[in-house]
Amino acid sequence: MRLIALRTGRLIGLLWLVSVLVFLALRLSPGDPAAMLLGPKSGRVDIEPALAELRSQMGLDRSLPVQYGIWTKRVVMGDFGASNRSGVPVREMVFEALPVTLWLIGLALVVALPISIFLGIVGAANERRAIGRVVRLIATISLATPAFWIGIILIEIFAVKLDWLPAGGYVSLLDSPVEFAEHMVLPVAALATFMIGVLTRYVYAEAIEVRRQPYIRTAHAEGLPGRVIELRFVARNALIPLIAVAGAQVGALIGGAVLSEQLFGLPGVGQLVLNGVLGRDYQVVQGTVLITTVFVLLITEVAEVAYRLVDPRLRT
Amino acid sequence: MIRQHAGSGRSELALGRRTSSEAPTERFFQISNLAVSFRSGDTQSLGVVDCSLAVSEATRVGLIGESGSGKSVTALAALGLLDPTTATLGESSSISFMGRELVGMTLGELREIRGSEIAIVFQDPMNALNPVFRVGDQMAAALRAKHKMSRSDARQRVLEALHSVEIHASERVIDAYPHQLSGGMRQRVLIGAALLERPRLLIADEPTSALDVTVQADILSMLHSVVTERRMSILLVTHDIGVVAQFCDYLYVMYAGRIVESGPAREIISSPLHPYTIGLLGCTPSLEGGRRRLVTLPGSQPVAGRANAGCAFAPRCSRADGLCRHLTPKMVTHSPGRNLACHHPEIPSTGRTLE
Ligand SMILES: Nc1ncnc2c1ncn2[C@@H]1O[C@H](COP(=O)(O)OP(=O)(O)OP(=O)(O)O)[C@@H](O)[C@H]1O
Numbered sequence: 001m002r003l004i005a006l007r008t009g010r011l012i013g014l015l016w017l018v019s020v021l022v023f024l025a026l027r028l029s030p031g032d033p034a035a036m037l038l039g040p041k042s043g044r045v046d047i048e049p050a051l052a053e054l055r056s057q058m059g060l061d062r063s064l065p066v067q068y069g070i071w072t073k074r075v076v077m078g079d080f081g082a083s084n085r086s087g088v089p090v091r092e093m094v095f096e097a098l099p100v101t102l103w104l105i106g107l108a109l110v111v112a113l114p115i116s117i118f119l120g121i122v123g124a125a126n127e128r129r130a131i132g133r134v135v136r137l138i139a140t141i142s143l144a145t146p147a148f149w150i151g152i153i154l155i156e157i158f159a160v161k162l163d164w165l166p167a168g169g170y171v172s173l174l175d176s177p178v179e180f181a182e183h184m185v186l187p188v189a190a191l192a193t194f195m196i197g198v199l200t201r202y203v204y205a206e207a208i209e210v211r212r213q214p215y216i217r218t219a220h221a222e223g224l225p226g227r228v229i230e231l232r233f234v235a236r237n238a239l240i241p242l243i244a245v246a247g248a249q250v251g252a253l254i255g256g257a258v259l260s261e262q263l264f265g266l267p268g269v270g271q272l273v274l275n276g277v278l279g280r281d282y283q284v285v286q287g288t289v290l291i292t293t294v295f296v297l298l299i300t301e302v303a304e305v306a307y308r309l310v311d312p313r314l315r316t
Numbered sequence: 317m318i319r320q321h322a323g324s325g326r327s328e329l330a331l332g333r334r335t336s337s338e339a340p341t342e343r344f345f346q347i348s349n350l351a352v353s354f355r356s357g358d359t360q361s362l363g364v365v366d367c368s369l370a371v372s373e374a375t376r377v378g379l380i381g382e383s384g385s386g387k388s389v390t391a392l393a394a395l396g397l398l399d400p401t402t403a404t405l406g407e408s409s410s411i412s413f414m415g416r417e418l419v420g421m422t423l424g425e426l427r428e429i430r431g432s433e434i435a436i437v438f439q440d441p442m443n444a445l446n447p448v449f450r451v452g453d454q455m456a457a458a459l460r461a462k463h464k465m466s467r468s469d470a471r472q473r474v475l476e477a478l479h480s481v482e483i484h485a486s487e488r489v490i491d492a493y494p495h496q497l498s499g500g501m502r503q504r505v506l507i508g509a510a511l512l513e514r515p516r517l518l519i520a521d522e523p524t525s526a527l528d529v530t531v532q533a534d535i536l537s538m539l540h541s542v543v544t545e546r547r548m549s550i551l552l553v554t555h556d557i558g559v560v561a562q563f564c565d566y567l568y569v570m571y572a573g574r575i576v577e578s579g580p581a582r583e584i585i586s587s588p589l590h591p592y593t594i595g596l597l598g599c600t601p602s603l604e605g606g607r608r609r610l611v612t613l614p615g616s617q618p619v620a621g622r623a624n625a626g627c628a629f630a631p632r633c634s635r636a637d638g639l640c641r642h643l644t645p646k647m648v649t650h651s652p653g654r655n656l657a658c659h660h661p662e663i664p665s666t667g668r669t670l671e
């Protein structure tokens with residue numbers, strides 16, 4: 001009970017911190033949302049009164065604490081405001097973009113996890129043989145290669161040269177499953193390649209550590225076949241902590257996803273924030289970041305709980 | 317597969333020659349001239365210098381020595397469980413079991429023997445069980461994988477094994493995770509797992525050292541009755557002379573990687589010949605924090621094989637002279653059944669002399 005209270009407190013504290021940081025970062029960076037809205041004419045003197053009016057309409061003439069207070073009050077009541085530019089409510093925009101990002105991350109994980117687990121376990125089992133060396137090399141290359149670079153190569157080959165797949169864009173699964181799949185293949189492949197580097201490295205290191213444990217020696221002393229020892233024992237011991245790590249890495253994975261979205265023109269959360277920042281659309285950026293943060297924190301929490309459920313030592 | 321990179325350090329390892337007739341009936345299980353060196357980076361160190369011992373059918377043999385004398389390394393080597401990337405066996409090392417040579421066997425061949433013919437119980441019951449599998453599942457793994465047993469048959473066998481190690485709440489223990497069990501219970505589980513495939517020889521590496529005295533006694537008496545009942549052989553590694561007195565028929569004393577004395581346990585305890593053995597026996601176990609500890613002899617054991625010439629015990633021995641410091645004593649038969657490596661052994665009070 002106390003634990004739940006503690007966690008909820010921590011969650012709220014984190015959200016508050018994120019909201020303040022985003023708020024400040026936006027206000028302190030140069031660029032005037034009202035001027036952006038009025039477009040290129042805004043440099044002229046005769047536009048000044050209009051500009052001032054717009055500012056006061058948007059509440060930008062108030063002091064920062066007051067602005068923050070007003071915004072927080074609305075958010076607490078579930079109102080994230082609307083886009084300066086389109087007038088569409090921020091909540092709607094986010095809930096339209098979020099599935100795109102989640103699909104991207106989810107599918108990339110579905111691809112990357114089994115491959116990473118296989119590579120990591122087999123690599124560790126053959127630590128000193130060629131297979132081990134190859135696995136370490138794959139992990140290093142995949143980790144050292146920037147995700148956008150992989151993306152560019154994929155686009156170059158499959159979209160430009162071979163013309164098999166679209167180079168970018170998005171079609172909702174509900175509109176056309178086939179087109180959805182076509183549009184997701186390349187971004188998912190790019191993100192998965194990046195993930196494989198991170199995850200393989202992790203599984204490999206964990207498996208190497210597990211293989212040195214006395215309980216693995218016990219398994220060898222019982223004459224168990226190597227296949228059983230590696231795939232059943234080492235794998236389970238090494239993979240349990242992976243759940244927690246995957247949860248904690250959601251932030252980093254979203255970072256990779258943002259890049260991938262940008263490159264492939266996927267209308268996900270990353271795009272939303274990026275366009276919001278470029279257009280000085282304060283409400284959109286603040287709302288999107290906050291809602292996404294809630295999601296990340298929830299996933300991290302769930303992963304931690306799952307970890308506790310799966311590891312018998314932590315079960316109560 | 318256990319022999320790798322033989323050749324390096326050969327001259328050092330070749331020191332041990334078979335010079336004496338060993339324990340009774342050499343057929344069943346025999347380690348001869350075992351030498352193990354460890355390589356880490358560029359440095360080589362010896363874990364075992366020269367160890368020869370034999371266990372015959374249905375006997376209980378003890379292996380005793382101070383910490384670091386090479387007992388565990390010997391036990392691990394017996395089943396090829398040393399890490400081949402760091403450990404190397406000496407050229408003339410041989411380990412034979414029922415007529416088969418284990419040194420040089422492939423991993424596949426060794427696995428046929430591990431668990432089913434020779435089983436081992438490790439020193440540390442806390443970490444020897446896998447923390448994320450139920451006790452029953454990890455015990456059954458060998459039966460299911462090697463003998464293609466069905467899940468329910470394997471479970472039945474595991475329950476029987478748990479009964480045989482006197483675990484009464486076996487239905488509860490079989491579904492427990494290791495962390496839910498006490499140290500004594502874990503060690504019983506490990507012994508049960510070792511007995512599962514009815515091996516002929518059990519190597520038990522200080523099976524009770526990590527446990528409380530009362531638990532120690534219970535487990536040892538259980539082990540004694542199981543081994544006797546099944547007419548199994550056991551090689552019991554310990555550094556507790558009290559355990560040897562109760563448990564063993566025959567005894568090997570190890571010092572700095574070498575066997576220095578061997579003979580029937582009762583005879584060695586009543587009339588030790590090697591000054592080191594005398595020292596060991598003189599150190600009565602004391603009760604310390606609920607655990608039985610061997611009060612170590614004055615001075616410390618040299619790192620095995622580090623002392624290049626002479627008897628490794630010489631620096632701590634009151635009888636040591638120039639001979640001891642320059643010439644390593646060989647194992648020789650002292651009297652029927654008793655072997656020893658010492659230039660100046662104790663002359664037994666019975667009147668028998670050395671020559
Ligand atoms: N993997 C290893 N690498 C290097 N040296 C080792 C290794 N294992 C053991 N040794 C060394 O070999 C020697 C013998 O060790 P061993 O574990 O056999 O002693 P022991 O007689 O079992 O002692 P204890 O009573 O403490 O268990 C020691 O000097 C130890 O440091």
Ligand SMILES: [Mg+2]
Pocket residue numbers: 387388389439521522
């Ligand atoms: Mg030991």
